[in-house]
Amino acid sequence: MEVLDSSAFIHGYDSDEQAASIPAVQSELTGETALRFDAEQGAGMHIHVPGEGAVGRVRRAADETGDLETLSDTDLRLLAAAFELDATLVTDDYAMQNVAERLDVRVRVIARDGIDEQRDWQFQCAGCGRTFDENHDRCPICGSDLSRKNPA
Ligand SMILES: [Zn+2]
Numbered sequence: 001m002e003v004l005d006s007s008a009f010i011h012g013y014d015s016d017e018q019a020a021s022i023p024a025v026q027s028e029l030t031g032e033t034a035l036r037f038d039a040e041q042g043a044g045m046h047i048h049v050p051g052e053g054a055v056g057r058v059r060r061a062a063d064e065t066g067d068l069e070t071l072s073d074t075d076l077r078l079l080a081a082a083f084e085l086d087a088t089l090v091t092d093d094y095a096m097q098n099v100a101e102r103l104d105v106r107v108r109v110i111a112r113d114g115i116d117e118q119r120d121w122q123f124q125c126a127g128c129g130r131t132f133d134e135n136h137d138r139c140p141i142c143g144s145d146l147s148r149k150n151p152a
Contacts, residue, residue: 001046001087002108005078008090009033009040011110017088020046022081024074050080058083061102067095079105124149 002017006028019040026037026047041047058079062068071079075096082089082105089100092110100107122131127144139146 001085003048003078003082003085003087003089004040004045005075005089005091005093005096006033007092007110009036011092012036013090013110015090018044018046020048020081020085020087022048022050022074022077024077028074046085048081048085050077050084054080054084058099058103062095062099065098065102067099070095071099079103082106122149123147 001020002015004013004019004021004025006025007013009025009029010033021037021040026034026041029037037045055076058076059068062071062076062079075093078089078091079096079099081087082100083103088106088108089096090108090110091097091100097107097109122133123135123146124131125139125142125144125146127139127142130139130141131149132140132146135148136146138144
């Protein structure tokens with residue numbers, strides 16, 4: 001099971017693992033990312049309300065690592081949910097990763113750079129020169145080979 005934080009929804013994180021999140025994340029999301037949360041929930045995402053005991057334990061761990069000031073209430077609750085569910089926490093937040101390590105909670109880091117890079121790739125046709133956002137085996141227009149190029 002994977003506990004998803006807000007950044008997971010913002011980056012459109014997707015995996016085959018059973019997803020879980022907490023009500024506080026839902027209320028932080030707006031627009032398209034809120035719809036993504038609803039879609040995940042519709043697809044069977046587990047909504048977990050962590051117990052106060054677990055939240056207190058996370059708070060103490062965050063105090064020990066010096067991250068308590070940095071973490072929001074939602075962050076603490078996400079950590080508590082991952083702790084209680086024995087789940088992997090999916091986040092790109094460094095302070096949360098730090099506290100998760102202290103609690104022996106597994107973390108999957110969302111590689112923000114990796115995702116952005118992937119999104120920025122374009123594929124250019126060697127024949128007609130058209131560029132495409134998605135890779136194809138062959139140019140759908142003229143059938144020539146495509147090569148990857150970075151528009152930046
Ligand atoms: Zn072409």
